[in-house]
Amino acid sequence: MSELRDALESLRTDASARVASVADANALAELRHELLGRSGTLTALLKQLGSVPAEERPALGQLANRVRAELEAAIEARQSALAGDDDDAWLAEEALDMSAPGRPVPIGHLHPVMTLMRDVREIFHAYGFEVFEGPEIETEEYNFELLNIPPDHPSRDLWDTLYVAEPGSVEAGNPEPARDETILRTHTSPVQIRAMRALEPPIRILMPGRCFRHDAVDASHGFEFFQIEGLVVDRDTSLADLKGLLEEVARALYGRDVPTRFRPGYYPFTEPSVAFDIGCLVCGGEGCPACKRTGWMTILGAGMVHPTVLRNGGFDPDEFQGYAFGMGPDRMTMLRHGIGDIRLVFSADLRFGTQFPAGH
Ligand code: DAH
Helix, strand or coil: CHHHHHHHHHHHHHHHHHHHHCCCHHHHHHHHHHHHCCCCHHHHHHHHHHHCCCCCHHHHHHHHHHHHHHHHHHHHHHHHHHHHHHHHHHHHHHCCCCCCCCCCCCCCCCCHHHHHHHHHHHHHHCCCCEECCCCCEEEHHHHCHHHCCCCCCHHHCHHHCEEEECHHHHHCCCCCCCEEEEEECCCCCHHHHHHHHHCCCCEEEEEEEEEECCCCCECCECCEEEEEEEEEEECCCCHHHHHHHHHHHHHHHHCCCCCEEEEEECCCCEEEEEEEEEECCCCCCCCCHHHCCCCEEEEEEEEEECHHHHHHCCCCCCCCEEEEEEECHHHHHHHHHCCCCHHHHHCCCHHHHCCCCCCC
16 A cells, blocks of 8 residues: 555655745644644544555554654754744844943042042041031021121121022012022031031031132132031030141141141131141242242131130030131142142033042
8 A cells, every 4th residue: 555655755755845944933833733733634644544454554654653753853943943043033133242342331430529528527537526517508697697707797798698589589570689698608617506506515527518609710719619617516625636636637638747837817706716727739838829939828727616606506615615627628629639720620521520539
C-alpha cells in the first residue's frame, strides 16, 4: 500500500517547507493545528492505517511517527527563530550600541560662597555652636529698634533699606505705594533678638543668611549679600573669650600663621565694639591696592552685646553677658580666592563657578 507511504512522504516535505516560510507566531500555531491537530492532516492519514495489509503496518506506523517527530521539531525551531527575530527587530529600532562608551554626566557643585559658609559652620561647630535661622523679611523693630538703633540713626536712612510696600496700596493703583514697617533685613543681627527670645541660656549660635541694602552695585557693593552672625550669651563671658575664639577661627580658615589684630570699632548693638583684621592675603602685609596699602583686611565686626540689646532679648544684663560678631562671607570668599569683583560672585555664570574646588 504505497499510496499512504507517498502521502506521508509528501506531507513530510510540503509541511516542512510551509513551516519554514511561516512569518509569525500566530500563523505557526494555526499551521500546527492544521498538520498535527486531532482532525489534522497527519491524524487523517493515520486513520487509513487500519485498512493497510498487516505486514505493511509496522513500517508505515514508524514512518508516520518519524514524520510527526520531525514536524514537531521543525515547528519548535521556527518558533524560537521567530522569537529571536523579534529581539533583533527591537534592537535595530532602538539603535542602541551597547559597546559605545558612556557620556559623562555633568555634576554641579557648591558655589564658593556656600563652600566658605560651610567651612565656617564646621569650624564653629567644633566650639559648640549651633545654627539658628531668622527671616529675610523683617520688621523695622527687629532690624533696628531692638538692636539699639533709634529711628533717627543714620543707618535708618531710607536709602539704606528696601521697604516692602503694602500689597493693598499697589493693587489700588496708588502711584506712591505706602510704606509699611516691613523691610528686607539689612543684616543678620535681628536674628540675635529672635534667638534670645526663643532659646534658654547658655546660647552659642551661628546665624547665617542673606541680607539686602539699597546700594548701587559696583565692584565691591551688591544690593544682596550674605552675613554670618554669631552670638554667645552666658553668665560668665568676656571680650577675652571673643578674642580667643576669633583668632582660632581665623587660623582654621586662613592658616596657622595668619597675623590678626583687633581695632576699636563702633556698632550701636555692642559695647565695646571691635573690628577684626587679618594680614592681607594678597601682599602678605606689605601694603597693596587690595588692602588699601594698610597690610590688613577687615573680615568682621564684633563686640560685647549692649545691655539694652540683652534686655530686649529677655536677659538681665546684671546676670548675663554676651558677645556677638558679624562676618561677610562674600568678602571672605573674595579674599580666599583673590576675586576682584563682587558682581562675579553673584552672577550665575558657570565659567565663574566651575573654577573653584567642589567643597563639601
Ligand atoms: N550687623 C553688622 C553689619 O551689618 C555686623 C556686626 C557687627 C554684627 C558687630 C555683630 C556685631 O553682631 O557685634 O555691619
